[in-house]
Amino acid sequence: MRRFEVALLLSACALCAVSCNSCPENCESPDGLFRELRNSLSRAAVVYLPGSEEFEAATTRWSELDTPTVNVVVVPATEDDVVDTVRQANNCGVPILTFNGVHGSITTLVAQDGKTATIGGGASSKTVTDALWASGKQTVTGTCECVSYLGPALGGGHGWLQGHHGLIADQFVSVNIVLADGSRQTIDSSSDLWWAIKGAGHNFGIVTSVIAKVYDIEHRDWAIETLIFSGDKVQAVYEVANKYLSNLPVDITNWSYWLNIPDADPDRPVILFYIIQEGVTVVDPAYTSPFRDIGPISSEAKSGSYRDLATWTEVAVDLPPCQKAGLANPRFPIYLREYDVAAQREAYDTFAANVGENSPFSASIFMFEAYPQQGVRAIDSELTAFAFRNENLLTAPLLTYKPAGKELDDQAARIGNQLRDIIYRSSGHKELHAYVNYAYGDEKPENWYGYEQWRRVRLRGLKQKYDPEGLFNFFAPIG
Ligand SMILES: Cc1cc2nc3c(=O)[nH]c(=O)nc-3n(C[C@H](O)[C@H](O)[C@H](O)COP(=O)(O)OP(=O)(O)OC[C@H]3O[C@@H](n4cnc5c(N)ncnc54)[C@H](O)[C@@H]3O)c2cc1C
Secondary structure, eight states, X not given: OOOOOOEEEEEHHHHHHSOGGGSOGGXXXXXXXXXXXXXXXXXXXXXXXXXXXXXHHHHOOSOOTTOOOEEEEEEOSSHHHHHHHHHHHHXXXXXXXXXXXXXXXXXXXXXXXXXXXXXXXXXXHHHHHHHHHHTTEEOOOOSOTTSBSHHHHHTOOOOTTHHHHOOSGGGEEEEEEEOTTSOEEEEOTTSTHHHHHHHHGGGTOEEEEEEEEOEXXXXXXXXXXXXXXXXXXXXXXXXXXXXXXXXXXXXXXXEEEEEOOTTTOSSSOEEEEEEEEESOSSXXXXXXXXXXXXXXSEEEEEEEEGGGHHHHTTOSTTSGGGSOOSOBOOBOOEEESSOOHHHHHHHHHHHHHHSXXXXXXXXXXXXXXXXXXXXXXXXOGGGSSOOOTTOOEEEEEEOOBOOOOHHHHHHHHHHHHHHHHHHHHHHOOSSOOOOGGGOOSOSOHHHHHOSOHHHHHHHHHHHHHHOTTOTTOSSSOOO
């Protein structure tokens, strides 16, 4: 049996809410459930109760906003442990929150026939990338090393290689999943659940492993140009981005962040602008020169391999975004077709006004991610629950702050929504499309899963069939 780790968190609220008259004895308290699980799970599995260091470590989240109240943590060692845990939670009417990337993981990743690999349910993006790289292979994963492979994938999943091959979920060949009734099933394109797993997968069970497509490494060389602009250049930068970096060629990715870098500008947030190219040692000047001509504060070129990308873009395991620092990190995402330059200016000014040196939100960023879309568009939008294949830009303010009560949380939500609203109003879109994996939580299901009536009917029907009691309702519920 392959070893993997996925932590299951059983929420206290439901334990309290459940009527225990009709419940087995073990449901009456976390201790009862703990004993029952401890007796039935495999020897290598572990179960933690509040009060232990391990419990604390397992329940510490990357974002401290609205954290769930947890009664019992299970770290299964085998796929059967997951089955057992779901059955017992089901008996007690206790809902489950699956945790993955925030806990680190041990997993098995086996390259099988050169075209697919089996990836354990607890694998991190870095584990997958490194293991495949060692065999001369690669696949689409999220960009951030500490994020799990499956967390992003279940909501679609954006990554460096999506221009070639599509979203992370598009790589699935089959999925082993423990469903709400505790049954373990292998699903593939012959299952009605297949469609939902690719975009709304968080709602349907615990994925214990996946067989995913892998590819020969096409280009070992990658290059980046990092430019930093002062805020007064915001219009010029996004005007040029619309001209030279829209409908990106398959080998180019462009990200930018607005954030405070006092060494670059002590007074206002700067624009940190990445142009990344595959298969070269220097980014083609056709893309970089128009930006250099704007007059950046600095520009720096680097070259290396695919595995350097996370460090260059500051999402490697040892860098701040991967640390659990007791901060709240709500994001307010919106997909766009192109930049509205005037709205970028207005959003920048509003952002700058709220993230000054003395603001509790001074460590916040505004993210603008442009990935190549060819592989994503090559797949018919109707084939997956991921609904937004026609978008070009993934943007989101990320309000980072030290939690200090509801008032500050409300303030963060107001600012985040205000910033998103500036971008939305100018977009000309009649619908707000929000990447479910970045969602704040107050969006509506149609914002995450698409406005088309047939999508909502289909998702609700599948939910009714596979999880009628709503055991898996914590993460972006279908509604
Ligand atoms: C620094 C950073 C960088 C990011 N970069 C990217 C990126 O490049 N591309 C991208 O698409 N997204 C990215 N994201 C967003 C990411 O997709 C979400 O934050 C995602 O929810 C993280 O998954 P996780 O497993 O690491 O976190 P967790 O909190 O452990 O999981 C999130 C949810 O995913 C579900 N889940 C996870 N594993 C399983 C499983 N095995 N079975 C069933 N359900 C499961 C559960 O519902 C769980 O609550 C990034 C986020 C951060 C913080």
